[in-house]
Amino acid sequence: MRVTINEESCHGHQMCAIAAPEIFGSDDLGNAVLLIEGDIPTDLQGKARRAEANCPERAILITE
Amino acid sequence: MQRPVEDLLTDYNIMDPDFVKDPFTKFDHIRESQCPIAHTERWGGSWMPTRYEDVVAMAQEFEIFTSRGILVMPPAPGWDEGPYASVAAPPITSDPPEHHWHRRLILPIFSPQSVAKYEQGTKDLCNSLIDEFIDKGVADAAGDYAQHIPVRVIATMLGVPLEMEEEFTSWVRGVLEQGMTDPELRAASSRKIISFFAEQLADRRKNPREGDFISELTQAEVEGQKVPDHYILGVCNLMLVAGVDTTWSAIGSTLWHFAQHPEHRQQLRDNPHLWPTALEELLRVYAPVTMARIVDRDTEFQGCPMKAGDRVLMTFPAANRDPRQFENPDVVKLDREHNRHVAFGSGIHRCAGSNLARLELRVALQTWLERIPEYSLVDPTAVTWAGGQVRGPRRCLVKF
Numbered sequence: 261m262r263v264t265i266n267e268e269s270c271h272g273h274q275m276c277a278i279a280a281p282e283i284f285g286s287d288d289l290g291n292a293v294l295l296i297e298g299d300i301p302t303d304l305q306g307k308a309r310r311a312e313a314n315c316p317e318r319a320i321l322i323t324e
Numbered sequence: 325m326q327r328p329v330e331d332l333l334t335d336y337n338i339m340d341p342d343f344v345k346d347p348f349t350k351f352d353h354i355r356e357s358q359c360p361i362a363h364t365e366r367w368g369g370s371w372m373p374t375r376y377e378d379v380v381a382m383a384q385e386f387e388i389f390t391s392r393g394i395l396v397m398p399p400a401p402g403w404d405e406g407p408y409a410s411v412a413a414p415p416i417t418s419d420p421p422e423h424h425w426h427r428r429l430i431l432p433i434f435s436p437q438s439v440a441k442y443e444q445g446t447k448d449l450c451n452s453l454i455d456e457f458i459d460k461g462v463a464d465a466a467g468d469y470a471q472h473i474p475v476r477v478i479a480t481m482l483g484v485p486l487e488m489e490e491e492f493t494s495w496v497r498g499v500l501e502q503g504m505t506d507p508e509l510r511a512a513s514s515r516k517i518i519s520f521f522a523e524q525l526a527d528r529r530k531n532p533r534e535g536d537f538i539s540e541l542t543q544a545e546v547e548g549q550k551v552p553d554h555y556i557l558g559v560c561n562l563m564l565v566a567g568v569d570t571t572w573s574a575i576g577s578t579l580w581h582f583a584q585h586p587e588h589r590q591q592l593r594d595n596p597h598l599w600p601t602a603l604e605e606l607l608r609v610y611a612p613v614t615m616a617r618i619v620d621r622d623t624e625f626q627g628c629p630m631k632a633g634d635r636v637l638m639t640f641p642a643a644n645r646d647p648r649q650f651e652n653p654d655v656v657k658l659d660r661e662h663n664r665h666v667a668f669g670s671g672i673h674r675c676a677g678s679n680l681a682r683l684e685l686r687v688a689l690q691t692w693l694e695r696i697p698e699y700s701l702v703d704p705t706a707v708t709w710a711g712g713q714v715r716g717p718r719r720c721l722v723k724f
Contacts, residue, residue, distance in 0.1 A: 275604065279600075287435075288435055310661055314604070314662065314663050315664060316665065317671075
């Protein structure tokens with residue numbers, strides 16, 4: 261599983277970091293940044309899906 | 325006395341006492357009708373979308389639904405005259421391209437990393453408020469507790485005297501509460517806020533200091549230029565007006581909820597890891613803020629003929645209860661997994677203070693529930709609410 265953030269759409273709600281703090285963090289403006297490069301470990305994939313399902317801007321894309 | 329509402333779809337009244345007390349059944353009625361975007365001629369006229377999809381779509385269309393006006397009531401005559409006429413409330417009142425730098429200047433102080441430094445001070449403040457009433461066995465969760473928290477945190481950030489808390493609160497209520505139906509009071513309250521910050525700004529120019537946000541703005545530069553005074557005054561205006569009533573309302577509503585739901589207090593005691601998810605659910609259900617937009621040019625939206633200058637309510641609390649988006653939307657489910665709520669708005673005007681608001685809400689609730697784990701409403705029918713564009717309890721007596 262891979263995760264990408266659409267930076268155009270992200271407006272810094274931080275709801276991904278609340279759902280999956282191991283995967284998402286914040287830059288100095290509060291916009292989302294990915295903390296994991298490459299494949300998301302199996303034990304975090306559920307959290308990645310939850311982060312996607314909590315983003316009000318639909319700015320997170322998951323590819324499997 | 326306000327004229328009774330005859331048809332919600334064509335005559336809603338957000339200031340009607342019945343609407344203030346329970347807006348949700350009204351939202352449901354409008355949302356499930358043939359006309360989910362209602363219209364009223366009251367208070368200068370406005371449109372009210374109630375479906376999640378429509379509210380979000382309008383929030384995204386910032387060029388058509390502009391933020392030049394964020395309150396739905398038209399301003400008092402003469403509002404655009406006088407020395408502070410150019411002071412707005414950026415970046416929430418800004419449109420692109422200025423919006424971009426307006427927002428960049430304030431976002432860094434509100435990032436999750438930056439607001440973390442206010443956690444301990446907020447916790448100490450909450451504890452000192454509880455110390456005042458814990459031995460009495462009764463307290464006003466709104467007036468003795470919630471009301472005092474955000475205003476003091478914001479005053480600390482801005483570096484303005486905490487002793488002026490009561491004045492700050494009365495000015496903000498003069499804009500957002502009583503001022504909603506009284507444009508003269510609203511204008512007078514705004515003038516007091518901006519005059520106060522103008523004095524603060526002049527003092528910092530004369531006696532530079534460090535460590536507060538007003539001082540930082542006096543030293544900040546954008547593309548080699550100092551930040552203009554009217555922008556600094558506007559940001560201070562925004563931080564006070566947007567940072568006080570709103571978060572206080574969210575804290576109050578949530579304490580009101582927990583007072584009636586011992587099973588939810590227990591669920592969080594048994595599962596403290598649920599706190600982050602639970603807070604988002606409570607924000608969804610008790611979203612306090614409804615912003616407004618002004619239509620830039622004649623446009624048709626979902627069949628509604630909107631004219632340039634029309635006002636539109638961004639009814640985020642209605643969007644958050646739309647069953648098309650949320651399963652069983654009126655049920656508080658502290659472990660709700662899918663929650664794209666828009667309590668903080670959507671698009672480029674997402675609430676800049678959302679991370680601070682979350683911190684204040686979390687600390688206020690956790691501190692209360694640690695010290696007062698069991699409590700209930702003295703009289704559910706005696707709770708009073710403010711409504712309009714910011715909704716929350718204003719008097720909420722609880723016993724413990």
